[in-house]
Amino acid sequence: MSETITPVNDRFGGFVSVRSRERLLDGLRQKGIDNECVLNALARVPRHDFVEEALKSRAYEDTALPIGYQQTISQPYVVALMTQLLLTGRDRLERVLEIGTGSGFQTAVLAQVCASVFSIERIGALAELAHYRLEKLGIENVSLRHGDGTNGWRTKGPFDGIMVTAAPNRVPDSLFAQLAERGVLVAPEGSNRQQRLLYWVKKNGIALRHQSIDVVFVPLQPGQA
Ligand code: SAH
DSSP states (O other), X not given: OOOOOBOOSOTTOOOBOHHHHHHHHHHHHHTTOOOHHHHHHHHHSOGGXXXXXXXXXXXXXXXXXXXXXXXXXXXXHHHHHHHHHHHTTOSOEEEEEEEOOTTSHHHHHHHHHEEEEEEEESOHHHHHHHHHHHHHTTOOSEEEEESOOTTOOGGGOOEEEEEEOSBOSSOOHHHHHTEEEEEEEEEEEESSSOEXXXXXXXXXXXXXXXXXXXXXXXXXXXXXX
């Protein structure tokens, strides 16, 4: 079957297939992503603007891709699932903390469904690039910080959602302390190769733990680079 290549509205001037984006969204629906706000957010954010030139043609495959510095941009399904878990049926959140900005793609998706996003990245070069990309796309409700996000961003909390996009062995207690009542924390937990995506919902001051799918994330590392 021949493919029509149509330019999409991206300010980086690239050309990508509209059909491949639609196919990706259909695939996400089939895998159980049913929150329309999440699907709309993914439809709005051009993933090809968050990967390097040589990988743009693969931006709408449902796979993680390298972003340099031994880090990866997460698989679209995992981005959608984590966003859906964070929303837990709600349309919108007020304040969200993301730990591990990476490419900035998940950050941009969160910015579509949250009033304010606070995101921390430990690798300076990635933080800078993400800042540039978000600015180019006109996304203004994100505050980025270069630093170690292991213990959150206390002065900006409490948050009604916290998303960790690198895997700790155990989610630090300090993050739960920054979670608002009825807030949700989503994080992968485990060792290098064996991780489970978990989410906690805070009720009456206690965070109740739930399990989701097995995942592979880069490890949450201390310090900054
Ligand atoms: N959501 C991102 C995922 C990037 S990979 C995306 O889709 O592009 C995870 C990121 O977490 C990496 O960029 C890594 O540098 C960062 N990271 C790891 N440990 C961290 C820490 N302690 N504080 C902040 N960022 C961290």
